[in-house]
Amino acid sequence: MGERGRATTIADVAARAGVSQASVSRVLNGKASVDPEIVRAVRRAVADLGYRPSPAARSLVQGRNQTIAMVVPDLENPLFQGILKGLSVAAAAEGYRVLVADTNERVDDEEEIAIEARERCDAIVLCAPRLPAERLAKLTARLAPAVVVNRTLEGDAPVIGVDYARGIRDLVEHFAALGHRRLLYLAGPESSASNADRIRGVAEAIAADPGMQISVQPCGSRLDDGFAAAEAVVAAQRDGVTGVLAFNDLVALGLLTRLRKLGVRVPEDLSVAGFDDVPMAAFATPALTSLSVPRAELGGQVWSRLRALIAGDPVGHAVVYRPRLEVRESAGPVGAAAGPDAAGPDAAGIEAVGVDAAGIDAAGVDA
Structure with a gap:
């Protein structure tokens, strides 16, 4: 001393x-x-x-303050919370802290918020940015070192993402294996690039299976968006839709709550699936079939590339994860009750299409 x-x-x-x-x-x-x-x-x-x-x-x-910024469109979304946790844990292990800015899905404010956050930190993470591609490319060049999450990008900034189109195709194939031929996709925010990827996945699924009909219904990304979409979903069900693909788990969970109040049984009357496999998905009633995204691992990969950028080291190629299908109770086989004029299915109706609980396992639905 x-x-x-x-x-x-x-x-x-x-x-x-x-x-x-x-x-x-x-x-x-x-x-x-x-x-x-x-x-x-x-x-x-x-x-x-x-x-x-x-x-x-x-x-x-x-010329550093050992902090990085993360800008997200909606911090209430458990997907972004999981990425933030993975990033924070990895960064803290090397003496860095993470500051978070939530744009509340205001695209017009996103650029200004990102610039202001970067001025206070050594580097920045743009998580699911909603900016148009040209503006985003210019922004990331200005804010370097920067990493972009859940968005394809022309430029030098590293990208960490999820193959949402492939995930939707996997989900459609799962529904098809259960006998569904008419589905409804509850779309996310219009400005969301991951929503555009999901819609591309819908188009690819139809191209691969022309007998599959999938309509698109504008919705959103939050619990109350799914809740509010229930009446439109019920109307589609009366017209023959037997399954719903929600933009994310929050939309699916909100929808399940409202469908229960409307007397629609899931999955007996209508099958529902989400995306992201947030923690509460497995505890819903019924448990929600979803596509699992490795949130914490995404955050760790973000830090790995951000750390390299800060140090001036080479950065690896883009990392894109394929979601993993988590089969649960909310999506089931189409029974005799499916269709606009049918009552709820019973055990006999399920057997009529040759599928029971043992048959589902034997058919390898988890594949």
């Missing part, structure tokens, strides 16, 4: 080691060009004096 009541300074370390303050600074900042003897002398002095570098002083010297 230094004199009583005074914190040890870099000058104390330099005097103890018999070197200049500049040499101490180079050692503490890990410069490779420092003579090994000087490195050993400085480290001995640091240990003897119990010196701890001031975070504020180090920030001034390095």
